[in-house]
Structure formats: C-alpha cells, structure tokens
Amino acid sequence: MRHDETPPYQRVAADLRRRIASGEWETGEKLPSRAHLARHYDVGANVLQKAQERLIIEGLLEGRSGSGTFVRRPRERRRMVRSRHREQRGGSPFRADMTDQGYTGTWESSSQARTPAPDDIAQRLGIAPGDACVRTDYEFLADGRPVQTSVSWEPMAITGLSPIVLPEMGPLAGRGVVERMRSIDVVIDTAVEIPRPGRATQAQANLLGISVGDLVLLIERTYYDTDGRPVETADIVVPDVRWEVAYEFGIDQPDP
Template sequence: MAGVAHGETPAYVRVANALRERIRAGEFPPGSRIPSRAEITATYEVGHTSALEALRLLTAEGLVEGRQGSGTYVRARRAEVHLVRHWTEDIGHRLPWAVAMAAQPDLAPSWTVDTETDVPATEAIAHRLDIEPGARCVRSAYLFRFGSDVVMRHVSWEPYSITGGTPVLLPERGPLAGAGVPARMAAIGHVITHVIEDLTARPALIEESRTLEVPVGASLLVLERTWRTVEGPVETADILIPGGSNRVRYELPVSPPAGS
C-alpha cells in the first residue's frame, strides 16, 4: 500500500466514511447487501486492499457482517444503551445495571448469572486480589441484555478465603442477594474503603465475540474494577461492553469551592 502523506485521510477510511453515511442515511437498510469489493474499487477509485480494509473497519464497528459466498450485509441496528455509573456515597447499592433498567424499561432488560465456587486464580487475577496463583476463588459470570442485544458481560472473582462458609458466598443468593459488593462484604466484617476502575478499549477476541454476539474485532469498552478494604482487595471484575451502540456515563459529585 502506498504511503499516506501527513494529514491526508487514508483511502480505506474515506471509503468507510462514505459507506457509513450511506448506511445511516437509509440507502442500505438493515439486512441489505452493500457494494462488493469490486464495486467499491470502481465507485471510489481505490485499490482492492483499501476496499477490503474499509469493509473490515465497518465490520469491526458492528455496522455490517460478511456472509460466506454471499457478500457483506448491513447488520440489524442495536438499541443504544446508556449504562450510568453514579459515583456517590451509595455506589455498590444503586447498581449501574439497575439504574439503566429503570431509565430504559422499554428495552426489555434481562440478565443471567453463572457462579462457580472453586475456580483457581490465574496469575493476573491473583495479582489483582493479592493472593497466590491457583488460590480458590468464587467466579460469577453475568450476561446482561436489553431485548435480544447483549449489552454487557461482567465476570467477577472473590477469594474463597474471604466469603467461603458465609451467607454471602453466592452473590445472587442468600439474605443479601444482589445487594452489591460493599453491602455483602460489610455483612461479614470487611468494610470497603475505595474502588479502582481502569477503562480501556480494544477489539473483541474470538470467545468474547461469541458471548457478546458481535463480530470478531468489534470495539469493546473494557472496565477493570477492584473493590478494596484497608486490608486489601476483596473482589475484582472485568466488565466488557460492546462499544458500537453502548455508552458508559459517569456522574461524579463536585464539592463547592471553599467559602461558597
């Protein structure tokens, strides 16, 4: 591929921008076939590599999908979902998913959870929880939907040494089912002092694309969250959110200036 001068938009980006606008304008409705690579090269006067890269970009965005031996088609539009995070004194009690469900009931929210109580910690998880690799953990995998669309996957790990043998061993069962990490941990004597969140973006891996029902390489928002007490971490979680049609919104309190 020829080099691109500084400040010049690459050919594949220009083609992707043009096709994206035609899709959004309704020229290619959901389920319809968009121009082939050969048609793109002729229409936009670009090479086959640029045409291929443009289609890959639109596929990663979740706008189109390839069908073997048939062509590339516009995907059905996913509902836009706002996953609101209220960073206030009640964090962990007013859960972001509950806020989103209450604000958007017309989208038919639902969720499932699968909890295992004897999962060995990987090196990465052990590092985040300050435990030994292979130490026993409770792993809970949640899948959240609005209608038929998967909007979030949440996988959490808690050391069995903390919750084992207590009423809060299973996050969605018992007297504090669904109460949130701070309330559950406080009930067994572990008071949360702060939570750390790292937000990044990356393409979806093969297994993630199957679970989240998005194309391989589609953009994901990845939220790594760890709840901590003065003694150390008590839970860590990976939250995966398809980035094409979903938005994470933070609402943060602001203290008034001194003397106001």
C-alpha cells in the same frame, strides 16, 4: 510505498465510507461484489477485503455468511452512568441502573468455587497466584437483550466460610458486592475503575450479539474495604455500538 503514503486499503475504505455517507447505498442494501469493487478501484481482492473489514469494524458494514456485505443499520446508543450513587440504593446496582433507563434488568450467571487465581487477578486482589477464589461469569440483560458481560473474582479467604460465598446463591443472592460484603462485616468504601477501549472477541461477540471486532469498552473494576484491602475484582465488557458510558463525580464543597 513511501513511509508517508496512505496504504491502498485505507484509500479504498475512505472512498467506500464517503459513498455510504452520501447515501449511494441505503441502509440494509447489499454492496456490489468484492470482485466488482476490486476492479472499480483497480486493486487486488485482498486489498478490497481489508478495506471492507475496516468498515465492518467501524460498524458501517456487516458481512452475512453466504450473502455478501451490506450497509449496517444504525443502532440506538443509550447512556450508562457509573456513579458512587450506584451502591447507595440497595439491591442490585445494575437492576437500578436499568430501571432508570426504563428497562427491566436481569442477568444470567455461573459461579465456580475454589478456582485458582491467575497471576493478573492475584496481583489485583493482593493474593498469591493460585489462591482459591470464586469466579462468577455474568451476562447482564435489559428487557432480555444483552447489555454487558462481567467476570468477577472474590478471594475465598474472605467469603469461603460465610453464607455469601456464592454471589447468586444464599440469603443475599443478587444483592450486589457491597451489600453482600457488609453482611459479613467487610465494609467497602472505595471502587477503582480503569476503562480501556477494545475489540470484541468471538466469545464476547456471541454473548453480546455484536460482530467480532466491534468496539467495546473494557472496565477493570476493583472494590476495596476500609483497610485498603481488595475484596473483589471484575472485568466488565460493554458494547460501544449500543451503550456509551458516563462517569458521574461528586464535587466536595468548601467548608463555609
């Protein structure tokens, strides 16, 4: 195959994509067997499988164990707005976001204190690798359906001797990082978010109710206090098939 020649699986995927768009197979309909399609396209079974896997990743098809491959039902996408105003409403920013969408926002969590910081987390928090942190794993839900996951890290050097050491226990359980930290005189004034595209791992797919390889948005978020010290960092995963993320920025007005 020449360097500029389209790989066979991409040509098969393109034609399957065209046939699905034309309505040859309706939503929920089972495709012909892989052996049948491989003969139709005059390719090997491995080429046909790779083409279908590409369309599964794109969300056009879904594989059902023991049943075959089906045209996937389109899923409604909602917009999730991330804004500086999220932290100005008090209580849980996530719950307020979901209320704006007409949903009831809840979450499940599990915290582990005295968890050694991995190298990448230590770098983000400006601490030494292995320093004790509280790690909290979250699954956020809207009307009981998964919306996003998050893994949060807080240095115990900041919260370890305080009543807020465990985010989901104590007097400010569930109140959000900004409000909790303010209660121990740590004032957060900056949040930095780095969004990246990704593909769902098996663990993420299980939690979010999506397929392995589905598109997800990975958001690396870090909160800083007024001295520029990182006080919390988190890895957030949002399923692209259900939610699009929009960032809202205020525009400073010139002095009159």
